[in-house]
Amino acid sequence: MILTGRQIEAAVEAAEIVIRPFDPSRMNPNSYNYTLGSQLRFAEGVLDARREVTWRSATIGDEGYVLMPGQLYLASTAEVIGSDTYVTSLIGRSSLGRLGLFVQVTADLGHQGAVHCWTLELTVVQPLRVVPGMPLGQVSFWSTAGAASSYSGVYGQTSSPRPFWPPSLA
Numbered sequence: 001m002i003l004t005g006r007q008i009e010a011a012v013e014a015a016e017i018v019i020r021p022f023d024p025s026r027m028n029p030n031s032y033n034y035t036l037g038s039q040l041r042f043a044e045g046v047l048d049a050r051r052e053v054t055w056r057s058a059t060i061g062d063e064g065y066v067l068m069p070g071q072l073y074l075a076s077t078a079e080v081i082g083s084d085t086y087v088t089s090l091i092g093r094s095s096l097g098r099l100g101l102f103v104q105v106t107a108d109l110g111h112q113g114a115v116h117c118w119t120l121e122l123t124v125v126q127p128l129r130v131v132p133g134m135p136l137g138q139v140s141f142w143s144t145a146g147a148a149s150s151y152s153g154v155y156g157q158t159s160s161p162r163p164f165w166p167p168s169l170a
Contacts, residue, residue: 003086003141005029011086017141018115020080031138034090036131037076039119040065041161042083047072064131067101073122080135082115084148086141090118093137100125104135110139111149119161 003011005027013015019032026033040058047053055074058065067073082088088110092103102123110118120136130136 002030003143005031008032008141011141012085015089016085017083018080019139022079026135028138031136031140033093033137034081034118034137035078035129035133036060036120036136037078037161039076039161041074043070048094060130060132062131064129066127066129067124069124070073070129071123075120075122076117076134076137076161077120077136078117080115080117082110082113084113084115085143087112087144088118089113089121091137091140091143093135096136099128100167101128101130112144135155 001073008017008025009024009027012019012022019034026035038060040060041055043053043055052165077090081090090104090110091110092101092107096103102121104121106125107121118139122130145147
């Protein structure tokens with residue numbers, strides 16, 4: 001069952017959900033608007049899921065950064081987000097989707113117990129300028145049924161954009 005905005009805010013106050021920094025003005029009826037961090041990672045050329053990929057890094061300055069079509073960008077939330085009690089789901093904002101920005105097309109489900117800045121997948125259909133701190137998407141929180149088990153994988157071990165890491169290379 002999805003939490004309402006009021007339930008999310010109460011769970012933040014009760015320390016059942018972590019959103020740091022937390023801004024009550026970014027609450028929605030069933031989600032919280034997360035913002036874009038200042039780091040990007042991207043790879044050039046052909047990506048091969050069987051091999052380690054060399055990723056380049058960029059910092060998004062106050063003037064912003066223009067995302068280009070045909071390029072996968074990894075970014076992160078500016079906020080530390082997560083919960084030992086609830087499961088997160090991160091999606092993009094529809095207003096940015098209407099500008100041709102796709103966020104978290106394939107990996108929207110977070111894991112219970114993961115609390116960190118989340119790696120985000122970004123692609124665009126035409127050049128689009130993004131700036132750090134801009135509202136980028138929404139995170140919702142879901143209650144679980146059954147015995148909980150906390151996430152302990154590699155994607156929860158850093159707060160910077162985390163690239164693909166093939167199990168054979170881990």
